[in-house]
Amino acid sequence: MFQASNVSKVFKSKLFEKDVYALTDVSFKLERGVATGFLGANGAGKTTFIKILLGFISPSEGKIVFGEELGGTRIEALKKIGYVPERPYYYQHLKGRDFLMYMGELSELSLDQVNTVIERYAERLVIKFALDREISGYSKGMLQRLGFLCALLNDPELLILDEPLSGLDPIGRRDIKDLIQELVREGKSIFISSHIIPDVEEVCEQVVCLDQGRLVYQGRIHDLLEKTSSGRVRIVYHKDNEEKGLEVSPSDVNQRLDSLIDEGASIVSVTPHRARLEEVVYKI
Ligand SMILES: Nc1ncnc2c1ncn2[C@@H]1O[C@H](COP(=O)(O)OP(=O)(O)OP(=O)(O)O)[C@@H](O)[C@H]1O
Ligand SMILES: [Mg+2]
Incomplete structure (x- = not known):
């Protein structure tokens, strides 16, 4: 889906403070049609990588090239990507449904397209009951469920989830994991950063592991376990x-x-x- 080549990111600090080397020479290719876990301790560089991937910030060095199936360029790719941020900010005064309509409009989707996605997923994401309430009253888990629904609006080829399970109760985690597995069966590609390793083991076939901004493993979970057991x-x-x-x-x-x-x-x-x-x- 994309190929990252020698991506580095240095956050320059103020005078007398040390620069932060968030990513150093990270290269890997994301396979199509599988779920890939993106692992690493706090501060390993996962969110930074995802922000570079989506073009929110630019790398200090290196580049990420999108595959043909995503249209080749980032502009095209973004139309086929769904993204759930680690720390979402949603317009508090909007109702859930209006927020989705607004996001759909920004993505140039028709009202019908947005309604189809709501119809298809809102119930099973257990957020339908709250769509006509103001977002300001949503709990953390409800925000995450709304974010997930929002990421599905454009029927994405690639779904990027930054810590999608962290705020959820066990049933919520089950719901989202089931949905992720179903989306993979439909042929979607999924890239999930998470600390909850057993969850990643459950839903992902591949992993990419970062340690202090450096890539330490990329490949199938199965191979990694075979090698080490x-x-x-x-x-x-x-x-x-x-x-x-x-x-x-x-x-x-x-x-x-x-x-x-x-x-x-x-x-x-x-x-x-x-x-x-x-x-x-x-x-x-
Ligand atoms: N805007 C910024 N300015 C300065 N340093 C930053 C900035 N964003 C990230 N960093 C630093 O880059 C490093 C990587 O952070 P990042 O948020 O990518 O980690 P992460 O792997 O997503 O961690 P977590 O699991 O806690 O979400 C950290 O040392 C962080 O402090
Ligand atoms: Mg992060």
Whole structure:
């Protein structure tokens, strides 16, 4: 969908203060038709990258080129991108529905197009009930749901979500994750920055990981986990009224099982150990 090449961003500081190197030499390509998680600690540079991608700020070095499927240029691409900002600001005095109409108008969409999207998604995003209320009275989660609906107005090819799940309750997170998975099945491409790694593991096929502004991994989650779990086997057993577990290499399994049984343990399970994305991401 886009190719980032050697993107760097330095925020120049005032005299006697240090410059902030928010991004350093970041290059990666976003695959089409999959959900990609964008991971990194607070301040890793995720939001900065997204702002550069959308053209809100310019990079100090490097560039981002949009693919043909997005029209090639940024102007064209923006028409096919939906974006949910990390810290949205919506016009407080407008009602939810009027805000969506206004946003639709700015995007040169017809009233019909806007209504179709509201009809299709407002109910399942559990925001329909509030569309005729003023935004000033919305809760944080309601704002996020409205933002999500707004991002779908132009039937985007690429959806960019900056921390879409952070303000939501567990049911809200489920709703949004289900919707993300459905959109991917429809062929949309999704780029999600998040700290909630298990959620990313659930909905994304790929990840891009930043560490202090530098790219440390890009690729399939599956490959990352395979590489790092390196064929360990987990044995769970019951002994002295307690359930215990240990990990051994495959060649040691038989011997360990024999000795556990000799010690009077009963074996509960023997399974290949698959690392969780969270453990792996902390390591890298
Ligand atoms: N306008 C700005 N001026 C100066 N420094 C900035 C500016 N915007 C971002 N930064 C700095 O750039 C670095 C990256 O910030 P960014 O917001 O991109 O991180 P992030 O990965 O989105 O973090 P979080 O997970 O907390 O949202 C931080 O050190 C931040 O302080
Ligand atoms: Mg951020």
